Amino acid sequence: MNRTSWLALPAALLLAGGLSAQRYITVTTEHTCLAFRVTDKQALEQIYFGGRLADAKELERAALPGSSAYTAFGGEHTFEAALRVVQGDGNTSTELRYAASRTESKGDGVVQTVISLRDAHYALEVDLCYTAYQAEDVIEQRVEVRNRQPESITLHNFASADLSFSAPAYYVTQFHGNWADEMNLREQRLTPGIKVIDSKLGVRSHQFAHPCFLLSLGQPAREDEGEVVGATLAWPGSFQLCFEVDPTNLLRVLAGANPYASSYALAAGESFQTPALLYSYSREGAGAISRRFHRWARRYGLKNGSGERYVLLNNWEATYFDFDEEKLTKIIDDAAKMGFELFLLDDGWFGNKHPRNSDSAGLGDWQTNAKKLPRGLPYLISECKKRGLKFGIWVEPEMVNPQSELYEQHPDWIITQPHRELSLSRNQLLLDLSNPAVQEFVYKAIDNILAGNPGIDYVKWDCNRYVTNGGSQHLPPEKQSHLWVDNARAVLGVMEKVSAKYPQVCFMACSGGGGRLDYGSLKFFSEYWISDNGDPLQRIFTQWGGGYFFPAVGMASHVSASPAHISGRSTPLKFRFDVAMSAKLGMDLQPAQLSAADYAFSKNAIATYKEIRPVVLYGDLYRLLSPYEGNRTALMYVSEDRLSAVLFSFLVRKEVYGNRQALLLKGLQPDKRYRLKEINRESGGWSRFAEYEGKSFSGEYLMTVGLRFAMYNEYESVVVQLQREE
Numbered sequence: 198m199n200r201t202s203w204l205a206l207p208a209a210l211l212l213a214g215g216l217s218a219q220r221y222i223t224v225t226t227e228h229t230c231l232a233f234r235v236t237d238k239q240a241l242e243q244i245y246f247g248g249r250l251a252d253a254k255e256l257e258r259a260a261l262p263g264s265s266a267y268t269a270f271g272g273e274h275t276f277e278a279a280l281r282v283v284q285g286d287g288n289t290s291t292e293l294r295y296a297a298s299r300t301e302s303k304g305d306g307v308v309q310t311v312i313s314l315r316d317a318h319y320a321l322e323v324d325l326c327y328t329a330y331q332a333e334d335v336i337e338q339r340v341e342v343r344n345r346q347p348e349s350i351t352l353h354n355f356a357s358a359d360l361s362f363s364a365p366a367y368y369v370t371q372f373h374g375n376w377a378d379e380m381n382l383r384e385q386r387l388t389p390g391i392k393v394i395d396s397k398l399g400v401r402s403h404q405f406a407h408p409c410f411l412l413s414l415g416q417p418a419r420e421d422e423g424e425v426v427g428a429t430l431a432w433p434g435s436f437q438l439c440f441e442v443d444p445t446n447l448l449r450v451l452a453g454a455n456p457y458a459s460s461y462a463l464a465a466g467e468s469f470q471t472p473a474l475l476y477s478y479s480r481e482g483a484g485a486i487s488r489r490f491h492r493w494a495r496r497y498g499l500k501n502g503s504g505e506r507y508v509l510l511n512n513w514e515a516t517y518f519d520f521d522e523e524k525l526t527k528i529i530d531d532a533a534k535m536g537f538e539l540f541l542l543d544d545g546w547f548g549n550k551h552p553r554n555s556d557s558a559g560l561g562d563w564q565t566n567a568k569k570l571p572r573g574l575p576y577l578i579s580e581c582k583k584r585g586l587k588f589g590i591w592v593e594p595e596m597v598n599p600q601s602e603l604y605e606q607h608p609d610w611i612i613t614q615p616h617r618e619l620s621l622s623r624n625q626l627l628l629d630l631s632n633p634a635v636q637e638f639v640y641k642a643i644d645n646i647l648a649g650n651p652g653i654d655y656v657k658w659d660c661n662r663y664v665t666n667g668g669s670q671h672l673p674p675e676k677q678s679h680l681w682v683d684n685a686r687a688v689l690g691v692m693e694k695v696s697a698k699y700p701q702v703c704f705m706a707c708s709g710g711g712g713r714l715d716y717g718s719l720k721f722f723s724e725y726w727i728s729d730n731g732d733p734l735q736r737i738f739t740q741w742g743g744g745y746f747f748p749a750v751g752m753a754s755h756v757s758a759s760p761a762h763i764s765g766r767s768t769p770l771k772f773r774f775d776v777a778m779s780a781k782l783g784m785d786l787q788p789a790q791l792s793a794a795d796y797a798f799s800k801n802a803i804a805t806y807k808e809i810r811p812v813v814l815y816g817d818l819y820r821l822l823s824p825y826e827g828n829r830t831a832l833m834y835v836s837e838d839r840l841s842a843v844l845f846s847f848l849v850r851k852e853v854y855g856n857r858q859a860l861l862l863k864g865l866q867p868d869k870r871y872r873l874k875e876i877n878r879e880s881g882g883w884s885r886f887a888e889y890e891g892k893s894f895s896g897e898y899l900m901t902v903g904l905r906f907a908m909y910n911e912y913e914s915v916v917v918q919l920q921r922e923e
């Protein structure tokens with residue numbers, strides 16, 4: 198029997214196991230397999246997660262002792278529980294038994310398996326749902342819990358996945374940071390006991406920690422070899438990743454919405470859906486994990502993931518709140534002449550009674566400010582269209598300034614605790630989206646802007662604070678702990694509704710930078726703003742970290758002023774462009790403030806970017822030299838058909854004697870020849886790359902001998918285009 202039919206016929210999975218008949222279930226992708234066994238006592242165990250075998254039936258010999266596929270609190274389990282339920286009669290235990298499983302093809306390379314479990318006594322149903330993306334080797338897991346008891350039950354833990362591993366050692370890489378310093382990597386060997394990475398922020402939940410991780414089995418994660426699992430939770434709310442190494446050195450990983458202060462009651466007949474955990478297993482190191490997630494994201498994970506992207510000019514750092522129609526029209530005119538494709542109007546365009554002239558007023562009042570923009574958005578849109586530019590607009594629809602008409606009318610719509618002082622951050626409060634009236638308001642706010650101003654092509658959806666003082670004025674006292682889950686679900690609900698109504702509009706997920714970056718939200722967004730920090734040195738690190746799970750096609754990266762507004766660092770314009778061109782290029786500068794030479798360079802760079810854009814945005818990412826390991830860092834993109842590639846190399850600190858580190862390229866066809874050309878050079882400037890310029894080499898040479906050209910100066914960069922010769 199071939200593997201596919203073995204997978205597709207769960208009814209035929211009763212294998213004579215020698216001692217007793219046992220049932221095996223597998224979830225497979227092209228290269229990986231997650232396997233389960235149903236024990237004699239009808240418990241479901243995970244017996245394997247790794248590379249796919251030619252003969253899956255051999256897996257009946259595999260065993261990860263005691264590794265429940267979804268650990269419920271109670272019985273003999275003594276470790277952290279994936280599921281903890283207080284039953285209708287107060288019993289605090291759950292005993293899950295296998296009930297059924299089914300596997301069906303969803304078409305387009307997607308196969309879904311649902312394994313149904315039931316409590317041995319109580320009318321409690323738990324479905325483990327796996328969606329396996331065959332070609333991308335990504336598995337998406339979510340869980341549904343249904344209460345069929347006549348009484349209400351309470352969920353205290355509700356993980357999306359519970360994965361077991363057995364290896365001599367475990368290394369976890371986490372992604373952490375803060376505003377303007379996002380997505381730093383840190384790897385650590387797990388010790389016995391529990392390591393938790395979590396967020397309790399509710400909204401803008403990823404400001405300090407991201408719900409993604411790499412788990413390397415046996416040794417620290419390597420780029421191109423070794424067993425690595427990558428996972429990311431598709432959830433904009435609070436989350437928890439829990440790694441528990443037990444006394445037998447078995448590792449269990451629980452991931453899901455954070456159960457902290459979030460117990461959730463389910464009335465009779467109600468069900469609870471966890472967010473999805475997306476994960477992938479690789480035997481070829483972390484690089485393969487990233488490329489799989491990127492391909493998956495372009496195909497399934499991002500709105501319009503493989504569609505067009507536009508080089509945009511954003512007026513935020515160019516003007517902040519200080520603009521009017523005349524100033525903007527001039528910027529629009531300059532933008533069109535420089536080759537930009539879209540103008541994005543940022544914060545400050547709305548509010549009349551409380552004009553939005555700073556971050557202290559107007560948030561919530563989504564009417565165009567008549568003083569700054571007397572002819573309204575339609576005028577700016579038409580000025581853009583006249584010049585062949587698309588038009589984008591900024592919103593922050595989940596928030597309100599106390600100084601706003603919205604707050605004057607609806608003080609009961611904000612998240613706060615009774616009898617406590619209002620807790621402000623950036624002078625603003627959060628709207629309570631657990632309230633359906635607020636959901637409708639937020640939806641309508643965006644809908645009115647888009648429907649009332651035809652021609653808007655792009656929306657930057659911002660979100661500049663997290664939850665403190667977390668109470669709902671809408672939820673009843675006994676459901677206050679639902680706020681964390683309900684608010685995140687409601688945000689996703691509104692995003693979905695808006696995105697569905699405006700399928701052609703490109704939405705950018707922004708949360709003061711990377712404070713909201715997850716595949717739950719990104720389904721409705723085509724781009725994400727990874728950091729407010731426009732300092733290219735910082736961006737090298739942030740983009741490096743973000744690129745582990747999130748693709749360049751969505752990673753908006755802008756050229757900003759020098760010295761950078763946040764860090765004060767001065768860097769050459771070419772360096773700023775080269776860093777931004779290694780993702781999705783944009784600019785946050787007023788063209789009029791550029792010198793003639795810088796203007797000419799920028800215009801040229803934009804034109805060059807348009808040429809390499811398909812490779813950068815839709816190609817495979819290969820990381821060559823990590824910025825964490827030396828002064829020189831390099832990465833490259835290779836088109837899926839291997840016909841073209843672009844190489845980026847940066848020197849982040851001066852090297853008096855030169856850095857001659859070899860760049861061993863990756864992802865090329867060894868038996869084909871590639872011609873090299875340095876691009877984005879300064880006019881009349883010398884080239885570090887002269888000895889290679891215009892020459893062609895075999896892919897084999899480039900990947901085994903590599904390129905060796907010295908770089909000396911701090912913030913020096915070289916970009917090379919590779920074209921395959923037939």
Ligand code: DGJ
Pocket residue numbers: 513543544591659661707708709710726728729
């Ligand atoms: C935070 C964003 O990240 C910035 O790009 C800008 O849009 C400001 N908010 C506007 O308030």
